[in-house]
Amino acid sequence: MERRDFLKTAALGGLAAGLGPKILGAASQAPAAPPDLAFALGDSPAAITKAAIDVLGGIGKFVAKGDAVMIKPNIGWDRTPELAACTNPEIVRTLVELCLGAGAKKVTVMDNTTNQAQRCYARSGIAAAAKEAGADEPFVNPRRVKKMAIKGEWLKDWDVIQDFVEVDKVINVPIAKHHSLCRLTLGMKNWLGAIGDPRNQLHQDLDRAMVDLAAFFKPALTLMDAYRILVRNGPQGGRPSDTKLVKTVVAGRDYVAVEAVGASFFDIAPADLVYIKLAAQRGLGRMDWEKLRVEKRTV
Amino acid sequence: MKKERSRKHRALQLARVAVQAAVFVLFLVLLFGTHFSGKDYIGDVGVLFHFDPLLALAAGIAARAVLPAFVLAAITLAATLLLGRVFCGWVCPLGAVHQAFSWLFKKTKWLRPRKVVTGGLFWKYLVLAFVLVGTVFTLNLVGVFDPFSFLYRTIVTSVLPALGQGLALLTGLLYSLHLNGLGDKLAQAVETMTLNGTFAGGFLVGAIFFAAVLLNIVRERFWCRYVCPLGAMLGLASRWNVFKIRVDEDKCVKCNLCTLHCETQAHPWPAEKWKSSECVYCETCAAICPTAAITFPAKAGAEKTPDVDLSRRKLLLTSTAAFFAVPFFRISPASKRAPERLIRPPGALPEPQFLRTCVKCGECMKACPTNALQPALGQAGPEGLWTPVLTPKIGYCEYYCSLCSQVCPTGAIKELTIPEKVNVRIGTAWINKNRCIPYFLGRPCIVCEEHCPTSPKAIKFVMVETKRPDGTIATQKAPVIDLNLCIGCGICENKCPVMDDPAIYVTSVGEQRSETNRLLLPTAADAPPSK
Numbered sequence: 001m002e003r004r005d006f007l008k009t010a011a012l013g014g015l016a017a018g019l020g021p022k023i024l025g026a027a028s029q030a031p032a033a034p035p036d037l038a039f040a041l042g043d044s045p046a047a048i049t050k051a052a053i054d055v056l057g058g059i060g061k062f063v064a065k066g067d068a069v070m071i072k073p074n075i076g077w078d079r080t081p082e083l084a085a086c087t088n089p090e091i092v093r094t095l096v097e098l099c100l101g102a103g104a105k106k107v108t109v110m111d112n113t114t115n116q117a118q119r120c121y122a123r124s125g126i127a128a129a130a131k132e133a134g135a136d137e138p139f140v141n142p143r144r145v146k147k148m149a150i151k152g153e154w155l156k157d158w159d160v161i162q163d164f165v166e167v168d169k170v171i172n173v174p175i176a177k178h179h180s181l182c183r184l185t186l187g188m189k190n191w192l193g194a195i196g197d198p199r200n201q202l203h204q205d206l207d208r209a210m211v212d213l214a215a216f217f218k219p220a221l222t223l224m225d226a227y228r229i230l231v232r233n234g235p236q237g238g239r240p241s242d243t244k245l246v247k248t249v250v251a252g253r254d255y256v257a258v259e260a261v262g263a264s265f266f267d268i269a270p271a272d273l274v275y276i277k278l279a280a281q282r283g284l285g286r287m288d289w290e291k292l293r294v295e296k297r298t299v
Numbered sequence: 300m301k302k303e304r305s306r307k308h309r310a311l312q313l314a315r316v317a318v319q320a321a322v323f324v325l326f327l328v329l330l331f332g333t334h335f336s337g338k339d340y341i342g343d344v345g346v347l348f349h350f351d352p353l354l355a356l357a358a359g360i361a362a363r364a365v366l367p368a369f370v371l372a373a374i375t376l377a378a379t380l381l382l383g384r385v386f387c388g389w390v391c392p393l394g395a396v397h398q399a400f401s402w403l404f405k406k407t408k409w410l411r412p413r414k415v416v417t418g419g420l421f422w423k424y425l426v427l428a429f430v431l432v433g434t435v436f437t438l439n440l441v442g443v444f445d446p447f448s449f450l451y452r453t454i455v456t457s458v459l460p461a462l463g464q465g466l467a468l469l470t471g472l473l474y475s476l477h478l479n480g481l482g483d484k485l486a487q488a489v490e491t492m493t494l495n496g497t498f499a500g501g502f503l504v505g506a507i508f509f510a511a512v513l514l515n516i517v518r519e520r521f522w523c524r525y526v527c528p529l530g531a532m533l534g535l536a537s538r539w540n541v542f543k544i545r546v547d548e549d550k551c552v553k554c555n556l557c558t559l560h561c562e563t564q565a566h567p568w569p570a571e572k573w574k575s576s577e578c579v580y581c582e583t584c585a586a587i588c589p590t591a592a593i594t595f596p597a598k599a600g601a602e603k604t605p606d607v608d609l610s611r612r613k614l615l616l617t618s619t620a621a622f623f624a625v626p627f628f629r630i631s632p633a634s635k636r637a638p639e640r641l642i643r644p645p646g647a648l649p650e651p652q653f654l655r656t657c658v659k660c661g662e663c664m665k666a667c668p669t670n671a672l673q674p675a676l677g678q679a680g681p682e683g684l685w686t687p688v689l690t691p692k693i694g695y696c697e698y699y700c701s702l703c704s705q706v707c708p709t710g711a712i713k714e715l716t717i718p719e720k721v722n723v724r725i726g727t728a729w730i731n732k733n734r735c736i737p738y739f740l741g742r743p744c745i746v747c748e749e750h751c752p753t754s755p756k757a758i759k760f761v762m763v764e765t766k767r768p769d770g771t772i773a774t775q776k777a778p779v780i781d782l783n784l785c786i787g788c789g790i791c792e793n794k795c796p797v798m799d800d801p802a803i804y805v806t807s808v809g810e811q812r813s814e815t816n817r818l819l820l821p822t823a824a825d826a827p828p829s830k
Contacts, residue, residue, distance in 0.1 A: 078699055114750065114794075116668040116697055117490060122337040123699070141486035143470050180760055181745050181776065200746045200796040204736065238754025 034061065036292040037252040037261065042299035045090040045227045045249075051299045052223060052251040053098055062221040062253070065103030067168040071095055071135065072219075074175050074190055075111035075126050077236050078119040084228040084243040085236045087175045089125035091225050091249065095173060096133035107135040110163055111193040138163070145196040152212020153282070154205055159196030164217060172219040172255065176226045176246075176262045178234030182206050185235045186262040187222045187255050188214040188275055207274040214255060215284055222258045223251040226265050256285025257292055308585035308593070315388060315582055319395035326392040330454060333665045333706055334493035339717050341705050345662050347392075348447050348708035352376050353427075353529040354658050357441035358709045361434035361655040366709055379533045383540035387523060387530050387563070388579030393446035394523055394530075398562065398581075400512050401519040409516045412559045416518065419525050420564060420577060421609040424535075425617040427528035432621035437651075438628055438682055442659030444528050449508070452661035452685060456498035456674055457505030459665075463494040495670035497693055504674070504685070520562050523579070534576035538604065542580065542595040546570040550592035557584035557593060567593060575604040631680025637816035639806040641678045642689040642787065645696060645723040646704035646713040649812045650679075656711035659685040663703035663712060669694030671789065672703060687712075689725065691789025691805050696725065698752035698788060721753075726787025727809035727818060728758070728780050734802035741765035741773025747791035747803045748778050757784035758791060758803075778803065782819055785809070 034057030040048035053059050063069055073087035081088055092109060099107045109130035113120040117139045121127035127137040140161055148160040164170060174190040181203060182189065189206075191213035192199050202209040226248045230237045237243060250261045256279045260270035270276045270287040280287040326347055333344045348354060355369035375386050387394050404410035430441050442448040466489050473482035498504075514521035523530050546557075546568055557567040565577035567584040585593040633641065637650070644663055647653050664672040664687055671694030674685040687703070689696060701720040704712045715723065728747075736744035751758040760776040767773055778791075787805050795801035809818040 078697060116335065116493075118335050118337070118493065119668060119697060119700070122335075138483065138487050139490040141470075141483065141490070143467070143474060143482065143486055180748050181743060198796060198798065200794055203744045203746050203749075203796065204742045206743065233754045233756055235749060236752060236754075238752065242754055 035295040036254060037250065037257055037289060037294045039248060039250055039261075039294065039296040040299060041248050041296065043247060044299070045088045045225075046094040047299045048227070048247070048249045049091045049094040049223065050098070051297045052249045053095075055295045055297050056221075056251055056253075059098040059102045062171070063099050063102045063104050063169055067099075067104045068106045068166075069099045069104045069108070070164055070167040070170045071099070071107060071109045071130075071173055072164065072170060072190060072194060073109060073111060073126055073173040073225075074177075074193065075120045075124050076114045076193060078115035078123055079236060079238075080123055081125050082228070082240050082243070083237045084175065084177065084230040086120065086124035086126060087173050087225045088227050089129035091223070091227065092126050092173060093129035093133045095171060095223065096130055096135040099171075100134050104169075107133075108163060108167065109135045109137045110140065110161075112140045112161060112195065112199075113193070150212050150216045152208070152215060154208035155202070155212040158199075160216075161194055161196065164194040169220040170217055172217075172222040174222070174224055174262075175229070176224055176265055177230035177237075178232050178266070180234065182210070182275060183273060184263060184266055184268065186259045187219075187224060188259060188279065191217050207278060210275045211278045211282065211284070214279065215282070219255055221251065221253060222255040223249055224258050224262050225249060226262065229265055231266065252292075254285040254292070256280055256287055257289040259285075260287040260289045302589055303591060304587070304589060305585055305591035305593075308582050308588075308591070312582040312586040315580075318389045319392075319398065322390050323392045323395045326450070327454075330451065330665060331492060333662065333702075335668050335700065335702060339699070339701075341666070341702055344666075345660075345706050345708040346371070348451075348658075348660065348662070350375050350390075351445065351447050351529060353532050354441060354445055354447065354709065356532070357430055357434045357445075358439060358656055358658055358711075360431070361437050361439035361441075362652060362709075363437075364656070368708065368710070375533075376536060379536045379540070381540055382580070383537040383542055383575060384530065384533045384577075384579045386533055387527075388581040391446055391523075391529075393450040393527075394520070394579070396450065396512070397515055397520045397522050401515045401562065404516050405519070410519060412519065415555065415558050415566075416564060417566070418608060420574075420607045421613060422525045423527055423531040424607065424609050425613060426526060427531035428614055428617045429621040429624070430528050432618045433625055433628075436622065436625045437655050438625045439655050439657070440628070440682065441528070442657065442685065444526065445658060445660075446527055446529055448658050448660040449511075451665075452659060452674070453504055453508040455495070455661040455665045456501040457508065459494050460496045460498060460501055461505070463489065463496040466494070493668060495664065495667065495694075497670055497673075498664065499673045499690070500676050500685075501674075518564075519560075523562075524564050524577075534607070537578075538576050540575065541597045543575065543598050543604065544570050544573045544578070544584075545594050545596050547592040547594070550590040551588075552590055552592075554589060556587050556589065560584070560587050572605055574607060576607060628682040629680060631677075631683075633678065633680045633683070637807050637810075637813060638678050639808065640688070640690075641675070642691070642726045642789070642805060642807050643810065643812065644672055644687055644689055644703045644712050645701065645720050645725050646707075646715045647687075647725075647812055648711055648713060649814070653711050653812075654679065654683055654686065656709050657686045657707075658709055658711075660708060661685070661687075662706040662708060663687045666702035666706045667694065668697050668700055668702070669793075671695055671793075689789060691792035692801065693793075695790035695793040696788040698790075722786070724786045724809055724811045726789070726805045726807045727782060728785050728787065728789075728791050728803055728805050730778055730780065731800075731802045731804065734797050734800065735777065736796065736802065737775035737777035738763060738765060738802075741767050741775055743775055744796065745776050745778050746794050746796055748776075750790045750794045752788060752790060753784050753786060755781075755784065757781050757786070782809065
């Protein structure tokens with residue numbers, strides 16, 4: 001299936017899911033469609049990742065046989081997992097395994113890092129985990145960066161790393177972190193790792209840039225790592241005391257809803273985050289996540 | 300008489316070429332391996348430097364220190380005392396380069412030794428004298444001439460950047476030929492190798508090396524014959540070695556081929572003129588001899604052989620010149636007050652001691668993961684040429700990395716563990732509010748704060764009001780620096796979106812290695828003065 005076709009189908013599916021609760025309310029005996037949002041709690045990052053995907057109906061709902069899949073964690077910093085600056089490597093490993101298990105022909109894990117790429121890939125533990133699970137973990141190749149039309153409200157065009165667009169499915173796997181400029185860095189901010197430099201200039205209107213990029217990359221699935229979140233000194237932290245164990249992942253097709261849940265871990269109302277509000281206003285997803293069908297599972 | 304070349308010496312000659320090639324490959328393997336490859340500690344990739352007795356002696360004298368890692372240099376010295384300058388002929392990687400080019404220039408007939416040359420050999424002894432006399436007065440220039448430093452520095456600061464550009468072109472070519480898989484592989488390999496691509500003055504370093512290579516057209520192994528102070532030092536040590544030349548006068552047809560093709564002007568024939576101190580045991584004379592008349596038998600209690608025409612007068616003059624040259628190499632504003640942009644790598648000794656100890660080899664520049672360490676041109680004065688300077692606009696000091704301190708062969712950068720390194724302050728960040736986006740333009744930014752690696756961050760933000768050109772007021776988060784927390788790593792300057800002249804920048808003040816280039820003294824409240 002072409003990515004575009006998939007997205008159309010997905011949009012229709014989303015529409016149907018949106019109507020879902022009312023229909024379900026009328027006929028409670030009807031077989032339940034998978035929920036919109038999955039929460040999974042537990043001690044094992046791998047187990048909660050599996051559980052969250054399971055709640056959503058299995059990875060097969062998002063990845064088709066023969067798909068080329070890009071998994072986009074946050075590998076931005078030269079920090080080890082206990083500092084919660086990068087996505088948990090076990091979560092990445094599990095997602096790679098699930099995708100390959102669903103028949104994906106190729107899974108790639110990559111990020112445009114901030115610190116030296118080798119150091120981030122190695123010390124985050126993500127490169128090793130991805131490789132062991134059977135994914136490719138290339139560094140950003142400056143030759144594979146091309147200016148593309150973002151067609152955003154603010155960002156019209158920018159250099160995009162081609163690996164992120166030359167695939168059938170993109171899965172966003174951010175980690176929930178504190179950030180001084182935009183308060184929190186969640187899923188949408190993660191897309192700054194899929195574009196070329198001078199991306200630092202986007203901080204002049206970071207909220208809009210994030211929303212434009214999220215709308216451009218259109219992830220098939222967003223799974224937010226809130227196993228260990230970064231509560232201060234973000235987005236890098238530096239001390240284990242800057243982190244907080246939440247032992248949760250949140251997953252869903254609606255990345256705005258996932259983003260809104262992410263904010264709740266920091267006791268911030270979704271509407272208080274400019275980019276969530278902008279994204280919801282643009283109809284990219286829903287920030288009133290409590291109104292969606294949510295299923296929690298503890299493992 | 301039977302006319303036959305010596306097969307044994309031909310075999311030895313080929314063995315010598317093989318050893319040279321092997322050492323050169325080892326040199327390159329260690330050089331290419333000098334980068335982060337997943338581990339915090341890199342191991343002894345600079346080990347070849349420690350076989351160099353000249354570096355040990357010169358840096359030792361200049362720094363007034365014993366450099367324990369250089370114990371390996373005793374092997375080189377012992378081998379030279381016993382076997383002569385086999386190091387130059389068989390081991391030295393720079394010698395191998397000059398030998399290879401000399402061979403090439405002979406093959407292309409650009410170099411045609413037609414008459415016996417004599418003289419000029421004394422120059423390298425004068426270079427040695429100049430360097431060593433300088434070190435007595437704490438001026439350390441050995442790195443300019445030392446073969447290991449010369450070769451390593453050249454490869455790192457000029458050959459690799461050129462190679463990087465070449466490989467980038469090749470990658471582009473592969474993609475344009477639709478060989479995307481190969482292109483991806485090559486790009487990945489290049490990124491993994493960490494080929495630092497930018498070095499201040501890399502062109503000049505490369506040009507000097509190129510000139511030294513071209514001089515092989517004038518004379519075979521020109522550098523080794525006339526310039527190399529390590530060769531001179533080993534020459535002094537090799538006068539009494541056990542292998543002395545023997546020319547069988549019965550076999551000798553006096554064709555003079557041996558002396559014409561002697562790589563280092565040691566003058567094999569007539570044997571009385573042979574200079575033990577110049578012979579590098581390359582085996583060329585013995586292999587080229589049409590009647591196999593030349594051998595190198597071992598002789599106990601070897602006799603003295605002719606000296607190089609090194610007069611006491613020349614030596615004295617050079618030593619005097621070196622003495623008077625010392626102050627000239629120190630004419631620099633850097634000696635008056637600390638230069639603001641002379642940011643040294645973490646672990647660098649205090650400046651005077653650093654200059655005495657650094658041998659300008661470029662190991663640290665190769666190891667640096669961000670290309671931040673650059674060869675100094677004028678910043679550190681003439682004596683500090685090619686010493687490492689952290690240049691944040693090019694690269695920054697990676698927080699959890701101490702590779703430069705681990706690879707420094709002389710300890711000019713003191714070896715640091717990662718927990719030690721993260722606390723080393725190498726400078727201090729400053730904000731140019733006239734260029735800073737929130738301060739001056741009233742727009743959001745604080746990229747510097749985001750990148751500041753310490754916890755708590757040394758860069759914090761405050762809300763500031765900025766008057767825009769139209770008179771309206773913008774309120775934005777703007778960066779401020781907590782000087783107690785800033786370590787001067789320079790990532791803020793490196794990532795500042797103001798591209799040409801970053802609005803946040805690091806200067807050397809506050810570097811903890813200096814007792815004078817300080818800024819914040821503890822206040823009475825922090826630490827009441829006590830005695």
